[in-house]
Amino acid sequence: MAKVLVVDDAAFMRMMLKSILVKGGHEVVGEAENGAVAVDQYAALKPDLVTMDITMPVMEGIEAVKKIVSSDPAAKIIMCSAMGQQGMIVQAIQAGARDFIVKPFQEERVLESIQKLVG
Amino acid sequence: MNLSSENQALIDSLVASIRQVVPQTVTPGEAHPVEDAVALNDIGVMVGITGDFHGQVVLQGGDAAFGQLGASMFGMPLDGEMLHSFVGELGNMVAGNAATLVAGIGKRIDITPPAVMRGQLQLYGFEQGFRIPLTLDPGGELNLIVKINDQGVA
Ligand SMILES: [Mg+2]
Numbered sequence: 001m002a003k004v005l006v007v008d009d010a011a012f013m014r015m016m017l018k019s020i021l022v023k024g025g026h027e028v029v030g031e032a033e034n035g036a037v038a039v040d041q042y043a044a045l046k047p048d049l050v051t052m053d054i055t056m057p058v059m060e061g062i063e064a065v066k067k068i069v070s071s072d073p074a075a076k077i078i079m080c081s082a083m084g085q086q087g088m089i090v091q092a093i094q095a096g097a098r099d100f101i102v103k104p105f106q107e108e109r110v111l112e113s114i115q116k117l118v119g
Numbered sequence: 120m121n122l123s124s125e126n127q128a129l130i131d132s133l134v135a136s137i138r139q140v141v142p143q144t145v146t147p148g149e150a151h152p153v154e155d156a157v158a159l160n161d162i163g164v165m166v167g168i169t170g171d172f173h174g175q176v177v178l179q180g181g182d183a184a185f186g187q188l189g190a191s192m193f194g195m196p197l198d199g200e201m202l203h204s205f206v207g208e209l210g211n212m213v214a215g216n217a218a219t220l221v222a223g224i225g226k227r228i229d230i231t232p233p234a235v236m237r238g239q240l241q242l243y244g245f246e247q248g249f250r251i252p253l254t255l256d257p258g259g260e261l262n263l264i265v266k267i268n269d270q271g272v273a
Binding site: 015081082 | 208
């Protein structure tokens with residue numbers, strides 16, 4: 001079971017991810033609607049894992065990954081974005097994300113990714 | 120219809136993206152030029168495009184059509200704020216997957232967070248844009264409205 005911080009600007013997507021995570025036996029310890037809130041929440045909550053959207057207002061997801069990873073190089077972040085082109089995946093991985101899930105996604109894909117990272 | 124092959128490629132990518140994102144059968148109709156303000160009712164979502172193309176994409180439809188889409192994609196009926204949020208995310212997924220498709224022809228685009236519009240309103244600035252009606256089976260009708268700005272023109 002992992003303590004997860006869910007980051008997405010769409011309340012709908014946070015609700016979807018939350019229901020998938022809870023079904024998979026994980027605990028959602030926090031939610032953030034943009035990258036800036038995510039950086040603060042990460043520092044405050046120290047989650048085992050983060051799901052991170054890219055296209056968000058205020059601070060987009062790749063910027064947030066860089067900030068989180070610079071303060072905690074061991075941070076486990078899974079990107080969860082509709083922007084699935086190769087260039088974007090490479091940027092995210094270079095920023096320190098561990099996996100990249102393209103929306104719309106299958107429930108199993110999300111849980112498998114978490115399983116791989118937190119065992 | 121006065122559409123460059125590059126702009127046609129973007130519109131084709133948007134339609135192809137909708138077909139990928141939406142589980143229903145999607146049949147696009149003829150593209151119509153937009154000559155006046157676009158009259159919206161019910162719900163619409165607008166996403167801005169930057170990069171190798173500049174413009175706006177709007178997906179518009181009724182509560183029932185979007186509600187059915189949400190139910191078929193995520194297994195739950197949606198209304199109120201959650202329906203609005205779903206429609207915003209649908210716009211994000213359609214534009215995001217279109218960005219991946221145009222990357223396949225060597226074009227790079229970025230997208231803005233979605234803006235969701237509700238109720239009756241007139242949308243100006245879409246002249247010279249195109250409206251493509253989409254029939255979803257099962258589901259109903261959506262409209263894809265695309266405005267691509269000419270680049271290099273102030
Ligand atoms: Mg987003």
